[in-house]
Amino acid sequence: MITQIKTVIRNSQNTLMQDAVGVGALAVMMIVALHIPxxx
Numbered sequence: 925m926i927t928q929i930k931t932v933i934r935n936s937q938n939t940l941m942q943d944a945v946g947v948g949a950l951a952v953m954m955i956v957a958l959h960i961p962x963x964x
Contacts (some may be wrong), residue, residue, distance in 0.1 A: 933940070
């Protein structure tokens with residue numbers, strides 16, 4: 925089981941990085957969107 929998980933992570937490392945960047949971008953957009961009403 926652990927060997928399979930390690931293999932999946934090793935084979936999809938580029939995709940995991942892209943997903944992490946996407947999650948970060950969504951988090952930034954959400955934080956900005958939640959602070960916009962306070963600026964007006």
